[in-house]
Amino acid sequence: MSLYADLQQLGSLNVDVPLAGRTTLGVGGHAAMLFRPSDEEALIQAMLFIPQETYLFPIGRGSNLLIADKGIDGLVVDLSDLNTLETKDHTLVAGAGSRMSKIAQATVGSGLTGLEFMATVPGDLGGGVAMNAGAFGQQVSDVLQSVKLLNRNGQVQTVSREDLDMRYRYTALPQGELVLSATFELAEKDAKEVKQTMRDMRSKRSETQPLNLPNCGSVFKNPEGDFAARLIESVGLKGKQIGKANISDKHANFIVNQGGASCLDVLDLIRLAKDTVKAEKGVDLEPEVKFVGCSL
Ligand SMILES: Cc1cc2nc3c(=O)[nH]c(=O)nc-3n(C[C@H](O)[C@H](O)[C@H](O)COP(=O)(O)OP(=O)(O)OC[C@H]3O[C@@H](n4cnc5c(N)ncnc54)[C@H](O)[C@@H]3O)c2cc1C
Known part of the structure; x- marks a missing residue:
C-alpha cells in the first residue's frame, strides 16, 4: 500500500x-501532506509507515510559528485529536492536542493551581511543552512531572522533567520526537x-496585547533583566510597517498581520528590529517565534 493509503486508515x-x-x-504556504491521526495509538502505528527520510513537522x-511562503515540503502532523484530559487527586494528564485553555479550565474544576497562565496562552499542550510556555511568573516546567514521547521508530518512552533541560521558552526534546502527552503535579487551591486569577490574567492581556489582529505572540524572548518590547520601542520601531505586516503600536514585541502579509514582510521586520536594537543598544535579541522553512 502507499503511504497515502496507510495513513488514511x-x-x-x-x-x-x-x-x-x-x-x-x-x-x-502549503504543506505537501497533512496527517491528522485519530488518536494516540493511530499515531504510534503511523510511525511504522512513515519513511525515516520524510521531513515530519508536528503542529x-x-x-x-512563522511558516515560509513556500510552505513545508514534508508531512505536517496535526495532533488535535490526541486531546484526552484527566485529573486525579493532584495529578493532571493531558494529551498533546489538548487546548491549554481547556487544561486551565479543568484545573478550576478540580481546585488545582499552577497552570492558571494556560488560560491566556493560545496553544495546545504539545506546543506548550515544546516551548516551555509560561506567563505571569508561571511556566510549564514548574509543575511538569513527565512527558510521554514517541520517536520515529514508533517507540514510546516516558521522560521526567529533569531530563529535558527546560529553561525560559526552551525544552530539549530529543531530536525528532513527538510529545504524546504530559503529566503535571499540581497543588490544591480554592x-x-x-x-479569579485567570480572569485577572486575561484582562491584563487584552489591555496590553493586540489581540484583535493576527499575530504569533512575543516575537523575541525577553533578554535577562530587560524587555524586548521596551528595547524595540526605544529605537523608534513601534508601529513600523513593511508590506502588510507591522510592529504593533500596542505592544512592540508583537508583529501583526494587517491582512495578506507574507513571511518575507514579517522576516524583514524581525531583521530590522534585531539589527537596530543590536546597533543602538548593544543587545542581541533572540527570536522566540519558531521559523519553519525560513531563517533570518
Ligand atoms: C496572542 C498570543 C499570546 C501568546 N502568549 C504567550 C505567553 O504568554 N507565553 C508563552 O510562552 N507563549 C505565548 N504565545 C506563544 C504560543 O502560544 C506558545 O508558544 C504555545 O505554547 C505554542 O503552542 P502551539 O500549540 O500553538 O504550538 P505551535 O506554534 O504549533 O508549535 C510550536 C513548536 O512546538 C512544536 N510542537 C508542537 N506540538 C508538538 C508535539 N506534540 N511534539 C513536539 N513538538 C511539538 C512545533 O513543531 C513547533 O516547533 C502567545 C501566542 C499568541 C498568538
Missing part, C-alpha cells in the same frame, strides 16, 4: 494543504481563587 491525510489558516499569524495551534 489511521486518521485523515490530505495533500497540498494551506497552512496560513492554521497559524495565529495567518502566514505561510499544534500554530501560535508560535477554585474561586484560581478562577
Whole structure:
C-alpha cells in the first residue's frame, strides 16, 4: 500500500494543504501532506509507515510559528485529536492536542493551581511543552512531572522533567520526537481563587496585547533583566510597517498581520528590529517565534 493509503486508515491525510489558516499569524504556504491521526495509538502505528527520510513537522495551534511562503515540503502532523484530559487527586494528564485553555479550565474544576497562565496562552499542550510556555511568573516546567514521547521508530518512552533541560521558552526534546502527552503535579487551591486569577490574567492581556489582529505572540524572548518590547520601542520601531505586516503600536514585541502579509514582510521586520536594537543598544535579541522553512 502507499503511504497515502496507510495513513488514511489511521486518521485523515490530505495533500497540498494551506497552512496560513492554521497559524495565529495567518502566514505561510502549503504543506505537501497533512496527517491528522485519530488518536494516540493511530499515531504510534503511523510511525511504522512513515519513511525515516520524510521531513515530519508536528503542529499544534500554530501560535508560535512563522511558516515560509513556500510552505513545508514534508508531512505536517496535526495532533488535535490526541486531546484526552484527566485529573486525579493532584495529578493532571493531558494529551498533546489538548487546548491549554481547556487544561486551565479543568484545573478550576478540580481546585488545582499552577497552570492558571494556560488560560491566556493560545496553544495546545504539545506546543506548550515544546516551548516551555509560561506567563505571569508561571511556566510549564514548574509543575511538569513527565512527558510521554514517541520517536520515529514508533517507540514510546516516558521522560521526567529533569531530563529535558527546560529553561525560559526552551525544552530539549530529543531530536525528532513527538510529545504524546504530559503529566503535571499540581497543588490544591480554592477554585474561586484560581478562577479569579485567570480572569485577572486575561484582562491584563487584552489591555496590553493586540489581540484583535493576527499575530504569533512575543516575537523575541525577553533578554535577562530587560524587555524586548521596551528595547524595540526605544529605537523608534513601534508601529513600523513593511508590506502588510507591522510592529504593533500596542505592544512592540508583537508583529501583526494587517491582512495578506507574507513571511518575507514579517522576516524583514524581525531583521530590522534585531539589527537596530543590536546597533543602538548593544543587545542581541533572540527570536522566540519558531521559523519553519525560513531563517533570518
Ligand atoms: C496572542 C498570543 C499570546 C501568546 N502568549 C504567550 C505567553 O504568554 N507565553 C508563552 O510562552 N507563549 C505565548 N504565545 C506563544 C504560543 O502560544 C506558545 O508558544 C504555545 O505554547 C505554542 O503552542 P502551539 O500549540 O500553538 O504550538 P505551535 O506554534 O504549533 O508549535 C510550536 C513548536 O512546538 C512544536 N510542537 C508542537 N506540538 C508538538 C508535539 N506534540 N511534539 C513536539 N513538538 C511539538 C512545533 O513543531 C513547533 O516547533 C502567545 C501566542 C499568541 C498568538
